[in-house]
Amino acid sequence: MQDLGIGILFKGVNFQRLLGGLWVTLRLALITIGLSCLFGLLFGMLMLSGKRIVKAFCRLWLEIVRFMPQLVLLYLVYFGFARLFGWDLDGETSAVIVFTFWGTAEMGDLIRGALTSIPRHQTESAAALGLNKARIYLHILIPQTLRRLLPQAINLSTRIIKTTALVKMINVTEVLKVGQQIIGQFYRQPDAAFWVYFVIFLLYFLVCWPFSLLARHLEKRWA
Amino acid sequence: MGEAILRVRDIHKSFDGTGVLRGVSMEIREGEVVVIVGPSGCGKSTLLRCINGLETIDRGEIFLRGEKISGRRKDLHLVRQRIGMVFQSYDLFPHMKVMDNLLLGPTKALGRPRAEVEKEALEMLERVGLREKACALPRTLSGGQKQRVALVRAMLMRPEILLLDEITAALDPEMVSEVLNVVIDLARGGMTMAIVTHEMRFAEAVADRVLFLEEGVVLEEGTPEEFFHAPKTERARHFLQSFTYASKRDKVEIQPKNNAGD
Ligand SMILES: Nc1ncnc2c1ncn2[C@@H]1O[C@H](COP(=O)(O)OP(=O)(O)OP(=O)(O)O)[C@@H](O)[C@H]1O
Ligand SMILES: [Mg+2]
Numbered sequence: 001m002q003d004l005g006i007g008i009l010f011k012g013v014n015f016q017r018l019l020g021g022l023w024v025t026l027r028l029a030l031i032t033i034g035l036s037c038l039f040g041l042l043f044g045m046l047m048l049s050g051k052r053i054v055k056a057f058c059r060l061w062l063e064i065v066r067f068m069p070q071l072v073l074l075y076l077v078y079f080g081f082a083r084l085f086g087w088d089l090d091g092e093t094s095a096v097i098v099f100t101f102w103g104t105a106e107m108g109d110l111i112r113g114a115l116t117s118i119p120r121h122q123t124e125s126a127a128a129l130g131l132n133k134a135r136i137y138l139h140i141l142i143p144q145t146l147r148r149l150l151p152q153a154i155n156l157s158t159r160i161i162k163t164t165a166l167v168k169m170i171n172v173t174e175v176l177k178v179g180q181q182i183i184g185q186f187y188r189q190p191d192a193a194f195w196v197y198f199v200i201f202l203l204y205f206l207v208c209w210p211f212s213l214l215a216r217h218l219e220k221r222w223a
Numbered sequence: 224m225g226e227a228i229l230r231v232r233d234i235h236k237s238f239d240g241t242g243v244l245r246g247v248s249m250e251i252r253e254g255e256v257v258v259i260v261g262p263s264g265c266g267k268s269t270l271l272r273c274i275n276g277l278e279t280i281d282r283g284e285i286f287l288r289g290e291k292i293s294g295r296r297k298d299l300h301l302v303r304q305r306i307g308m309v310f311q312s313y314d315l316f317p318h319m320k321v322m323d324n325l326l327l328g329p330t331k332a333l334g335r336p337r338a339e340v341e342k343e344a345l346e347m348l349e350r351v352g353l354r355e356k357a358c359a360l361p362r363t364l365s366g367g368q369k370q371r372v373a374l375v376r377a378m379l380m381r382p383e384i385l386l387l388d389e390i391t392a393a394l395d396p397e398m399v400s401e402v403l404n405v406v407i408d409l410a411r412g413g414m415t416m417a418i419v420t421h422e423m424r425f426a427e428a429v430a431d432r433v434l435f436l437e438e439g440v441v442l443e444e445g446t447p448e449e450f451f452h453a454p455k456t457e458r459a460r461h462f463l464q465s466f467t468y469a470s471k472r473d474k475v476e477i478q479p480k481n482n483a484g485d
Contacts, residue, residue, distance in 0.1 A: 124277055125314035125373075129328035130304030130380060139327060143318050222318070 006195040008186045021178030029161040036103025043108025062105040073098045078170040091172035114148040147222040154215040158208040225253030234283030245439035254413045258426040261436035267419040271386045275306045307382030311389040313369040315361035322357045328380050347375045367398030384415045435459045
């Protein structure tokens, strides 16, 4: 009797290989998310406090990043920059650059939105209570900004995790690429593709679902 | 009545070159309730905001118990700890329960022990009929309940003077009196207050003195009897008229309310 395709996942180190690929995906995503939060904070503050020209520049950046397919940017940096400037960027570095370029703008816009959504009279009534500046930030502004920001930031993070699947196109061996390698090895097993992709689907789901639950929970709790 | 708590001397304030306060002076003595009325845009809110330093003034001086508080940049929060203020918009902190709203100022700004303030807060909530709301979030309260909590929050700082800026203006009519009755209670308890309001009956009931502000100057000042029953200026008469309605069956010329004996 022929094995069920799912069996190949438990042959040898196949499953470990998949998990290894998942780790590449997650590492890429985590670095990107971390950098995006950091630069996004600067980006958001620039959008708020900057001169008109700075604001226009930020808007332009945001627009470009929104209508430009990520894959085009990846190719541009990975292949284009290598040729043009002679930079020898590896796939993962290129991916971090491109996704951070995107994540910074999106995160910055979320941070700008969260900061501006707090009405001025919140600051004023805290000041009227005789709290000093530091305490107003600590007890009133930061908690309220985080409450608005966190659910949206989590949603953006799951989008970033999903989007990292594109890096297999620039030769980064992440989970999808590993899956294809395994399928290639077991080409005689007709349903291998289905099972491998199904497991990858489950892995993505297991990673992203808790985030999405958390975001929904926070949104409801802090509405 | 006791010593002067607040003294405002000839203050001026303009926004973008437009004079909003143009030489306002006033004095509030200990335990006194001064009501400030006037048409929309005459500078009432600006006056209160200048007093607790939310706006800087261009000219003039403000004294709290003889101590000059205007023109100060540093340690403004120490001044504000002595001046309570409640605004028109519901300004409770939405991410904190009622009790945490109440505790924030006394514990974090004044550094008083939490247990002691909590006990006092519960007593005051009880007095305004909201004891069972101590653990509620602000968004579950009605507008009238929110403003009562805001009053308790300001009072828990034990301010030397309380500034109220149209605290019922955003309320549904049926909730106005539950809030104003709390203010009347505070007045009876001897609280020193400067109150801006459009509720003329309340103003008459609570005021020791009425200031009529128009275009950034105090146009008229007097006891509530004088101001509401025998206003001295044409402007004040006109202003008071705007709160009365002529009957559709009444063909006579519109007269200000209670102005018959003028
Ligand atoms: N921050 C500001 N910037 C510019 N103009 C302002 C500012 N605050 C107030 N003003 C202007 O100052 C004038 C007085 O405003 P203020 O709010 O003191 O009036 P008010 O007497 O409280 O009116 P209302 O009864 O409508 O509350 C108004 O013309 C207003 O537009
Ligand atoms: Mg006003």
